[in-house]
Structures are given as structure tokens and as C-alpha cells.
Amino acid sequence: MLDKIQKEKLALELMRKYGEIKAQLNDYGISRTEREPTGDYAEWLVASKLDLLQAENTVQSGYDLIDPQTRKTYQIKARRMFKDHQYKVSIAKYVKYPFDYLVLIIFNEDFTIHRAYQYTYESIPLFFKPKGDNMEIMISLSNYRKKLENIENMNILAL
Numbered sequence: 061m062l063d064k065i066q067k068e069k070l071a072l073e074l075m076r077k078y079g080e081i082k083a084q085l086n087d088y089g090i091s092r093t094e095r096e097p098t099g100d101y102a103e104w105l106v107a108s109k110l111d112l113l114q115a116e117n118t119v120q121s122g123y124d125l126i127d128p129q130t131r132k133t134y135q136i137k138a139r140r141m142f143k144d145h146q147y148k149v150s151i152a153k154y155v156k157y158p159f160d161y162l163v164l165i166i167f168n169e170d171f172t173i174h175r176a177y178q179y180t181y182e183s184i185p186l187f188f189k190p191k192g193d194n195m196e197i198m199i200s201l202s203n204y205r206k207k208l209e210n211i212e213n214m215n216i217l218a219l
Contacts, residue, residue, distance in 0.1 A: 082094075085100070089104070090104045098138050098167065098171075101171070102167075122158065123159040134159065135161070135163070137163070138166075138167060139167065140167040140168075141166055141167065141200075146198050147198070149199060151196075154190075154193065160180070161179065162181070163176060
């Protein structure tokens with residue numbers, strides 16, 4: 061068992077390692093922001109797998125990726141699932157900033173892909189509920205199949 065001082069030193073060491081890893085993710089273009097890297101990793105992974113381009117601006121509203129041939133736009137959402145916790149997925153300003161497709165990736169704890177879903181913009185209200193200007197859904201490992209797989213307007217992606 062660690063005492064308080066040992067725990068503080070360990071915490072600082074681990075945070076420094078996290079900072080080094082985050083810097084490397086940025087150096088390789090996998091992460092493009094200073095935010096927690098799950099979303100950046102998901103954007104990079106989908107772009108790589110589907111041959112899409114990342115939006116030039118990392119803080120623009122509406123889309124994250126674009127198909128260079130069709131000009132179709134993609135909004136990417138990702139959650140890393142731990143046991144059976146509830147996770148909110150929110151699409152900000154859904155009506156104001158439309159896009160063509162939403163890709164939702166559910167990662168396992170170790171960042172392997174548990175499931176990846178692709179929705180058309182028009183099908184989102186079948187799955188998500190309006191909340192102000194946003195659309196939201198609450199998911200957990202026990203309920204995602206029921207909420208996300210029982211409607212035909214959604215594809216399960218093999219990434």
C-alpha cells in the first residue's frame with residue numbers, strides 16, 4: 061500500500077507519461093487537439109479505414125471528415141466503454157450544422173473496436189432524442205444492441 065507522498069509521486073509520474081504519449085499522438089497526426097484522445101483517435105481511424113480526409117479546422121461545427129470524391133461529410137462520435145456505465149452521445153446543433161453521415165464507434169477498454177455504426181443524417185431521429193438544439197442518446201454495454209441495432213436505417217461498419 062502506498063502512503064500519501066508515494067501516491068502523489070506516482071500520480072505525477074503517470075501524468076508525465078500521459079503527457080509524453082499525448083505529445084507523440086499529436087506528432088504522428090493521430091490526435092490533433094489537446095482534448096482527451098478518444099475522439100481524435102476515432103476520427104483518425106475512420107479517415108484511415110474509409111479513405112476520408114480530416115476537416116482542416118478541428119473546432120468547426122457540422123463534420124469531422126469529408127469524402128474527397130463525393131464531398132459527403134461525416135460526423136464522428138466515439139465512446140470508450142467501461143463495464144456497464146451509462147454514456148451520453150450528443151450531436152451538437154444537429155439542425156444548424158447538417159452532415160451526411162454519423163459514425164459512432166464504441167471502443168472496448170483497451171481501444172479495440174467493439175462496434176462501429178454508420179447512420180444517415182435523416183435516420184438520426186430514429187435513434188437519438190432531441191434535447192434543445194442537440195440530439196442525444198444514452199448507451200451502455202447492456203443496452204446498446206437494443207437501442208442501436210434494431211432499426212434498418214443504420215449500418216454496422218467493419219473497421
